[in-house]
Amino acid sequence: MKFSLACLFSLLISLSGLAQVQKASQNSDPFFHIDSVLTSVLKDQHIAGFAVAVVKGDQVIYSKGFGYRDVENKKPVTTNTLFAIGSSSKAFTASLLGLLRKEGKLTFEDKAVDVLPQLQFYNDEMNNQITLRDLMAHRSGLSRYDSSWFLFNTKDRDSIIARVKYMQPKVGVREKWFYNNFMYLAQGMIAERFSGKTWEQNIQEKFFTPLEMTRSNTDIKTFQNDSDAALPYTLEKDNTIKKIDYYNINGMGPAGSINSSVNDMANWLKVWINDGSFKGKEIVPKNYITEAMSSQMVMSADLPDKHSDIFLANYGLGWMIGSYRGHYLVEHGGNINGFSANVAFFPSDKLGIVVLTNQNVSKVPMIVCNSIADRMLNLKPEDWNGEVKAAAAEKALQVKKETKKMPAPNTKPSHPLKEYTGSYTNRAYGTIKITFNGKDLYTRLKGEKIIFKHFHYDVFDPRAIDKNGKVDTDQSDLMFNFTTNVEGKIQGIELFLDGNEKPVLFDRDADKK
Missing domain, CATH: 3.40.710.10 (DD-peptidase/beta-lactamase superfamily)
Structure with missing residues (x-):
């Protein structure tokens, strides 16, 4: 098939016009692309x-x-x-x-x-x-x-x-x-x-x-x-x-x-x-x-x-x-x-x-x-x-450059684990109830079961346990620091919450007789 010069020129004009129309359409359509x-x-x-x-x-x-x-x-x-x-x-x-x-x-x-x-x-x-x-x-x-x-x-x-x-x-x-x-x-x-x-x-x-x-x-x-x-x-x-x-x-x-x-x-x-x-x-x-x-x-x-x-x-x-x-x-x-x-x-x-x-x-x-x-x-x-x-x-x-908190070596809790159990309350927050199953300490936060892993001294690392019983492997940002009174008895828990520079204290509730 042969094209005359006039036909070719007409085709080029048409294609150019079509391109301009498409470009104008693109510019007017905010959702183009x-x-x-x-x-x-x-x-x-x-x-x-x-x-x-x-x-x-x-x-x-x-x-x-x-x-x-x-x-x-x-x-x-x-x-x-x-x-x-x-x-x-x-x-x-x-x-x-x-x-x-x-x-x-x-x-x-x-x-x-x-x-x-x-x-x-x-x-x-x-x-x-x-x-x-x-x-x-x-x-x-x-x-x-x-x-x-x-x-x-x-x-x-x-x-x-x-x-x-x-x-x-x-x-x-x-x-x-x-x-x-x-x-x-x-x-x-x-x-x-x-x-x-x-x-x-x-x-x-x-x-x-x-x-x-x-x-x-x-x-x-x-x-x-x-x-x-x-x-x-x-x-x-x-x-x-x-x-x-x-x-x-x-x-x-x-x-x-x-x-x-x-x-x-x-x-x-x-x-x-x-x-x-x-x-x-x-x-x-x-x-x-x-x-x-x-x-x-x-x-x-x-x-x-x-x-x-x-x-x-x-x-x-x-x-x-x-x-x-x-x-x-x-x-x-x-x-x-x-x-x-x-x-x-x-x-x-x-x-x-x-x-x-x-x-x-x-x-x-x-x-x-x-x-x-x-x-x-x-x-x-x-x-x-x-x-x-x-x-x-x-x-x-x-994040790669950051290092995990490292525990002080060769430390252990100051008390038998059973003595850390009980309820600890801060009235602006709520109550932490800690239990002991004969081996480990547990609590519940956010509706999740939490196991405590000893970190050092009287500081414990809380790890979530999923529905299949799998324990979270990542170190928690929320360390539990148990405090003692002058008699040496466990009396509270310190937690750094909500970006506060000072820890929030949860006082141990008096044992119910």
Whole structure:
């Protein structure tokens, strides 16, 4: 077949036009090539799986699952796969108080101890000053005390909240921002008191049902038994993906026990970027929406650093607030055993992004959220995946250089092991009950069976025992140091908890006669 010069010229013009159309299409489509980018994140971050949904206005414009919800059985993540969202639950809990305020049942300036009598603080000054707004914005002056609920969990909320009375403040009320999960437990209990219903029932009736969040729940058993639930994983030092157990935080539920999918969470985001409404119906009062995503407390200076256009770290009511490359960002992350999450929205841009993963303390929600935001906001994309990958490699080198704590040689416990048994209590945390089976010392933490391995002197290394009876081989960061009184009898346990420079003392309970 022969072509004339005219035909050839016409063909070249057509191909050139087609290329320009394709290029224009690529430039106008923020999701062009995004699947490839996110697949690279899955591989480079050694993550089991994740799901993402993007909301623009009142429409979901992108949703997809990547990787596996069950690695061993190669079950893929879908947009309906359930993940634990951890502290991304806090915006739900705070919103319950927003609804109660609308009903005239409380104000955010009410004293917390008046609204919830079970809640008492360390001193009268705190009791007289701390308001509901202080609880919501983490302005109580109390540091995290997370080991209290994490190591000594119970479903009895009255029992957990009673520990707050024994928690010593780091600073005065409203002097400095300190994240404290107990303050969100208190809010959930306040909602229970005024409604006569459990926090779980309130979340279902006020949010899940009207928002058509049919996949979402607040119960660990319902979560575990779901046919499309993600299994929890962590990443070992050699980048091996390891399955871990689900963790039931039922007692502290209002601070972080919601389980959801990206499709369901997209409906929650629609509320926040549409003035509190969903399908024309008010879910959360508009004035509360504005207040919740406004700065209530400075978290830190967070000055421009490597990225000069990212700065500011403030807290609203259940939300964190920042400036992302010239755009107002409202977001909240979430971490609970084997799961990480990020729920974010840009109110001025009517844009929302939710990323849920089944990997412990993962950077993937941030990487994916930022990667999509760059494209949706017409910004020059940063290599967020490459940055985190490089930082992880550098950290891995540092870890290799670190050495394990070495025990002093030729030491032994000062007493027969049986004399270490008993109950040891710190009222801000809980009780450690130590038993002896004739050979070894045992206890339970986080609901797990723990065996004590002698380290040196009266210091013991607690190792978890899995369901198959296998003992953890890694050295624990939480060493138990048994103390004695002037008579030489075992009287307490010292533990370094929550980053404190001084050990926390658990006193041995008097023997019951």
